Amino acid sequence: MNVARAQTGTLTGFVRSLFIGFAILLAAGFAALGLALGESAVTPIAIAGGALLALFLAIAWLLLQRVARPLDRLALDVGIIARENPDHRLRLVPRHWLGRIAESIEAMRARLTGAEAHGAQVLAEAQNQGAEQKRWLEAILLDLTEGIVVCNLQHQVLLYNQAAADLLGGTQSFGLGRSLFPLLAREPVLHALERQMQRLESGWAEPGPRFMCGAAGGERLLGARLGIVLDAKGAPNGYVLSFTELGEEATALAKRDDLLELATQGLRAPIANLRAAAETLSQNPDLPDAQRVTFQKVVLDESMALSNQLEALARGYRELGGGHWMMAEIHSNDLIASLIRRLVGAPLQLTATGLPDWLYGDSLSLLVLLELLLRQLHATIGAEAFDVAVSRSENRIYLDLIWRGEPIPAPQLESWLNRPLIGGLGPLTGQAVLRRHGSDAWSQPAGSGMARLRIPLASAQAGALRERPLRPQRPEFYDFDLLSHPVPTGRFAERPLKQLTYVVFDLETTGLRPADGDEAVSIAGVRIVNGRILTTETFERVVNPGRPIPEDSIRFHGITDEMVSDKPPFAMVLPAFHRFAADAVLVAHNAAFDITFLKRAAGALSFDQPVVDTLLLSAHLYPTEADHSLDAIAARLGLDVVDRHSAVRDSLLTAAILLRLLDRCEELGITRLGQLIAATDMAGRLRAHQHGFERHAAGSAS
Amino acid sequence: MSASILVADDEPNIVLSLEFLLRQAGFRVRTVSDGEAALAAIAQEPPDLVLLDVMIPGRDGYAVCQEIRGNPAWRGMHIIMLTAKGGEIQREKGLSLGADEYVTKPFSTRELVERIRRMLGPRG
Numbered sequence: 001m002n003v004a005r006a007q008t009g010t011l012t013g014f015v016r017s018l019f020i021g022f023a024i025l026l027a028a029g030f031a032a033l034g035l036a037l038g039e040s041a042v043t044p045i046a047i048a049g050g051a052l053l054a055l056f057l058a059i060a061w062l063l064l065q066r067v068a069r070p071l072d073r074l075a076l077d078v079g080i081i082a083r084e085n086p087d088h089r090l091r092l093v094p095r096h097w098l099g100r101i102a103e104s105i106e107a108m109r110a111r112l113t114g115a116e117a118h119g120a121q122v123l124a125e126a127q128n129q130g131a132e133q134k135r136w137l138e139a140i141l142l143d144l145t146e147g148i149v150v151c152n153l154q155h156q157v158l159l160y161n162q163a164a165a166d167l168l169g170g171t172q173s174f175g176l177g178r179s180l181f182p183l184l185a186r187e188p189v190l191h192a193l194e195r196q197m198q199r200l201e202s203g204w205a206e207p208g209p210r211f212m213c214g215a216a217g218g219e220r221l222l223g224a225r226l227g228i229v230l231d232a233k234g235a236p237n238g239y240v241l242s243f244t245e246l247g248e249e250a251t252a253l254a255k256r257d258d259l260l261e262l263a264t265q266g267l268r269a270p271i272a273n274l275r276a277a278a279e280t281l282s283q284n285p286d287l288p289d290a291q292r293v294t295f296q297k298v299v300l301d302e303s304m305a306l307s308n309q310l311e312a313l314a315r316g317y318r319e320l321g322g323g324h325w326m327m328a329e330i331h332s333n334d335l336i337a338s339l340i341r342r343l344v345g346a347p348l349q350l351t352a353t354g355l356p357d358w359l360y361g362d363s364l365s366l367l368v369l370l371e372l373l374l375r376q377l378h379a380t381i382g383a384e385a386f387d388v389a390v391s392r393s394e395n396r397i398y399l400d401l402i403w404r405g406e407p408i409p410a411p412q413l414e415s416w417l418n419r420p421l422i423g424g425l426g427p428l429t430g431q432a433v434l435r436r437h438g439s440d441a442w443s444q445p446a447g448s449g450m451a452r453l454r455i456p457l458a459s460a461q462a463g464a465l466r467e468r469p470l471r472p473q474r475p476e477f478y479d480f481d482l483l484s485h486p487v488p489t490g491r492f493a494e495r496p497l498k499q500l501t502y503v504v505f506d507l508e509t510t511g512l513r514p515a516d517g518d519e520a521v522s523i524a525g526v527r528i529v530n531g532r533i534l535t536t537e538t539f540e541r542v543v544n545p546g547r548p549i550p551e552d553s554i555r556f557h558g559i560t561d562e563m564v565s566d567k568p569p570f571a572m573v574l575p576a577f578h579r580f581a582a583d584a585v586l587v588a589h590n591a592a593f594d595i596t597f598l599k600r601a602a603g604a605l606s607f608d609q610p611v612v613d614t615l616l617l618s619a620h621l622y623p624t625e626a627d628h629s630l631d632a633i634a635a636r637l638g639l640d641v642v643d644r645h646s647a648v649r650d651s652l653l654t655a656a657i658l659l660r661l662l663d664r665c666e667e668l669g670i671t672r673l674g675q676l677i678a679a680t681d682m683a684g685r686l687r688a689h690q691h692g693f694e695r696h697a698a699g700s701a702s
Numbered sequence: 703m704s705a706s707i708l709v710a711d712d713e714p715n716i717v718l719s720l721e722f723l724l725r726q727a728g729f730r731v732r733t734v735s736d737g738e739a740a741l742a743a744i745a746q747e748p749p750d751l752v753l754l755d756v757m758i759p760g761r762d763g764y765a766v767c768q769e770i771r772g773n774p775a776w777r778g779m780h781i782i783m784l785t786a787k788g789g790e791i792q793r794e795k796g797l798s799l800g801a802d803e804y805v806t807k808p809f810s811t812r813e814l815v816e817r818i819r820r821m822l823g824p825r826g
Contacts, residue, residue: 268786269713272807276719279811284726291722298715410765410799442764442795454798456791 011075015068019060026053070096078105086113145244147222150229152238155180155189167222167245168215184222184241188213188425191338191364192226193239198334200228200236209328211364212246214425221246221425257435259316266309274302327437329460330363332356332390332397333535338363339370339388347384348374353532354390355641355656358460359397365433366399366457368421372430373401373441373453376416381405387532389452392640397459400452407443407451417441492585492610492673497662500673502528502612503539503584504655505577507594508557510545514596519545520570521559523577524647526655527584531662533655539580540647543570571601578605585673587612589630589654610673613680614657620683621664633657705822706730706747710740710766711755711784719811720753727815729822737761741769748776750822756785756796764799771800780821784809 030049037045070093080088086109092102138161141148147164151157156177168183180189188211196208213224224243231237277298281287287295336352343350370388377383387402417430434440439456446452492500505525511518525539544564554560588594591613598607618628625636634640634653637660641653670676707724711717712735724731732749734740737760744752752770756763763783770776783801785792796804802821805814 265786268807269716272786272809273713273715273719275808276716276723276811280719280722283812294718298718302715407768410768411761414762414765438789438791440789440791440795442798444798456794 012064012068012072015060015064019057019064023053023057023060026056065093066095066097069093070098074098074102074105081109081112086116146242147244149180149184149241150238151180151241153236158238164243167220167243180241183215185214185425188224188364189226189241191367192224193228194338195334195363196226196228196239197236212362212425213243215243255316259313262309262316263313267306270302270305270309274299274306277302327360327362329358330361330366331358332399335359335363335366335399336388336390336535338367339374342367342371343374346375346378348378349385350374351385351387351532352390352535353387353402354400354535355392355533355639355652356535357390357392357397357641359399360458360460361437362433365421365425365428365436368425369430369433369455370399370401372419372421373416377401377403377408377453380408380412389532390535392459394638395459397457399455399457400446402446402450402452404449405451407445408453410442413441413443413453494672496671497665497673497676498531501584502587502655502658503581504528504587504651504658505539505581505594506588506650506654507597508553508559509597510547510549510553512593514593514600517547519547520597520601521545521549521553521557521564522647523570523573524651525577525580526648526651527580528587528655528659531659533652533659535652538648538651539577541573541576542567542647543573544568545570569601570597571603574598574601574603574605578602578607581607581609585610585612587614587654587658589613589650589657590615610677612658612673612676613684614654614661616680616683616687617661617665617676618657619687620679621661621668623683630654630657704728704730705750706732707751707753707818708740708743708749709733709753710735710737710758710763711753712736712758713755716784716807720814723811723815724818727819729818735759737763737766740766744770744776744779748779751780751782751818753818754781754783754801756783756787756792764795767796767801768799782814782818782821 027049030045030053034045034049073091073093077088077090081090090102090105092098137159141159141161141163144161145163147167148159148161149157149164149168150159157180158176160176192208192211192213199208208226210223210225213222214220215222222243223246224241227240227242228236229238229240277295281292281295281299333352333356336350340350374386377386381403383403383405385403387400389398389400389402391398391400414431417434419429421428421430421433430441434455437457441453441455443451443453503525504527505523507520508522509518509520520543522542523539524541527534527537542559542564544567546569549559549561549564586595586607586609588611591611595607595611614633615628618625618633622628622636625632630650630653634657637657639653639656639660641649641656665671665676670679707729709717709720709724709731711720711733714735717733717735721731721733732743734743736758739760740752740754740758741761743749752766754763754766758766761769763785767781767783770779770781781801782803782805783796784805784807785796786807793804793806803817
């Protein structure tokens with residue numbers, strides 16, 4: 001700014017010094033001319049020179065006064081208008097030669113002022129509206145007994161209500177822009193945020209389930225819910241937390257639990273005492289008097305105790321309100337993935353095994369409990385490698401930690417479970433978490449030198465009830481060259497069936513006729529090692545079939561032309577699958593179908609390992625059953641796979657079926673792969689023959 | 703010699719009935735009221751069957767059961783767990799830790815004695 005003013009200041013001075021310099025030069029020029037021409041010429045030259053000089057000075061003066069000075073003044077004024085005072089009047093020098101420039105500047109100033117006023121008005125309106133909305137929001141937030149906090153992803157508080165401030169320990173420690181975490185336990189919030197982000201990625205926009213969270217230095221337990229705030233482009237840029245104190249709710253729930261315990265367990269012992277004494281009395285009419293009196297006293301005492309307990313029960317029941325613990329559906333894969341993330345850096349190696357499933361529980365408290373158990377197990381027995389196995393029995397999901405070594409004695413496990421848990425869960429113990437899940441934990445041998453620690457949990461029905469995809473009824477394929485050709489050799493031949501490594505795989509295709517140009521659209525596989533399904537060691541690829549995918553196949557596999565447009569052809573992903581399956585027996589249901597596609601695209605790759613067909617194995621083991629489709633076998637064996645990733649679902653189910661069929665093989669004395677393949681081969685020939693006969697019979701009948 | 707039974711329960715009123723009925727049925731009966739005493743009595747003279755309440759003081763029934771099953775010398779010892787914990791999970795825990803039977807209180811004394819007779823065979 002000063003630079004600009006200094007420049008305008010020099011304009012007059014510059015013009016002035018220019019003219020003075022020029023006048024001196026002119027005068028000096030005439031003087032020199034006079035001297036050169038001699039005395040006779042001096043007078044006329046002096047007169048002419050003087051006149052010219054006067055004229056020049058007059059012009060210079062006029063230019064200075066009418067142009068340079070007004071310009072300087074104008075520059076000064078415009079500067080003031082632009083920077084300091086928009087209402088500043090132009091102080092124009094009278095009789096300036098600047099023409100209509102001043103009017104133009106005035107017009108410009110008028111427009112500037114108008115625009116400014118308009119902007120200010122718009123701003124004021126927007127501010128009013130904003131303030132109005134803020135008042136509304138404040139009124140709503142104030143009315144809520146729930147605490148509300150809005151944070152950005154750096155966990156700085158952007159907005160909160162009074163209830164939040166009260167619950168989190170008063171306004172003095174709570175403020176806009178400050179971090180949420182000294183006041184609210186960090187871990188539960190981060191965990192809920194992480195889970196909600198995962199849910200968001202898999203397309204679940206609704207707010208997440210309630211979770212527990214410690215507050216105010218662990219004195220308070222809150223029940224909270226978290227929702228992600230998205231920006232205009234749909235990317236997460238913050239989150240809203242709503243929470244209530246769990247104190248009352250927890251007290252009510254604890255009361256209800258006490259009541260239930262009183263109603264079920266508390267009554268059992270006195271009734272047992274009563275019944276035993278009464279039965280003794282009635283079955284022994286010849287009891288000596290002294291003993292009879294003792295038993296009669298038991299009957300009387302216990303009856304009295306029972307009456308009192310029943311009264312307490314009825315009273316408690318009347319006082320009890322509603323409410324239930326905060327449980328949500330959890331997918332076992334998510335739980336185990338979170339567990340592995342929590343244990344990064346610990347010298348523990350976790351392998352997820354078994355069939356993934358939906359369970360019902362509180363994610364964080366289960367995680368903290370599992371972490372505690374794993375760390376204690378590691379510290380006590382030194383084991384580093386653990387399987388985290390998931391299995392289902394009717395409506396129960398077992399979460400097993402499995403290690404090589406001895407089971408943990410019950411009192412030791414008890415002592416671990418009686419310690420308060422870390423991780424922002426207030427004063428909860430492992431035992432309390434188990435009780436809340438209606439569960440218990442114990443350790444027992446798991447066979448072949450292994451031991452397990454088992455936690456049974458409820459299965460989540462809602463997850464299981466989610467829509468299951470259709471499975472196409474494929475015609476059975478028989479190709480004995482493909483199936484029986486690789487005779488098991490080496491380790492495949494020698495080792496017991498359960499100790500072999502298997503890769504169970506499944507193809508989705510454009511149709512059921514490979515001979516008529518149908519092609520694979522996806523390949524999925526899972527590994528079985530030492531009799532355990534490695535849940536997370538899976539192979540999943542969608543491939544481009546190089547031809548349009550017919551509508552009636554899409555409804556089975558859900559893979560559309562659009563989804564495969566940027567995918568490589570089947571032959572290009574086969575080297576990766578070849579590596580995945582390199583050391584393993586190949587397994588598929590109705591294997592000839594999948595193997596046909598596989599071999600056709602394999603090129604130079606050889607898939608020459610033995611192949612097991614679970615359809616034919618089932619047909620051999622259960623010859624009286626008519627239906628050996630995947631669904632029928634699964635239903636007979638009580639197996640189901642509830643996994644969001646439908647790509648590996650069939651492979652997982654086939655893997656689970658294989659393990660059950662191998663158990664049955666063992667019972668029947670089939671212990672080596674050669675025997676098994678010979679048996680399925682026979683079953684295949686029988687079925688092919690039978691089907692051929694049926695077709696023939698059907699053909700001749702029509 | 704008649705079969706021997708150890709009753710481990712801290713409820714004197716049920717012990718009274720069980721002891722009487724089992725003696726009447728011809729068994730030799732000893733009674734204890736906590737986990738440590740139960741293990742000591744077993745070590746002193748291994749019984750043919752233990753009637754084991756889950757919620758005895760000290761080492762609870764689960765711990766005693768696990769201990770018995772962990773000792774090869776006591777293989778073949780029958781364990782019937784008695785409990786006021788009626789849940790399915792607790793039953794499963796009891797059986798997983800090696801109990802032969804898991805009986806929830808209250809129960810029929812006559813049925814219990816019958817069951818013990820069957821378990822211990824014609825000796826009783």
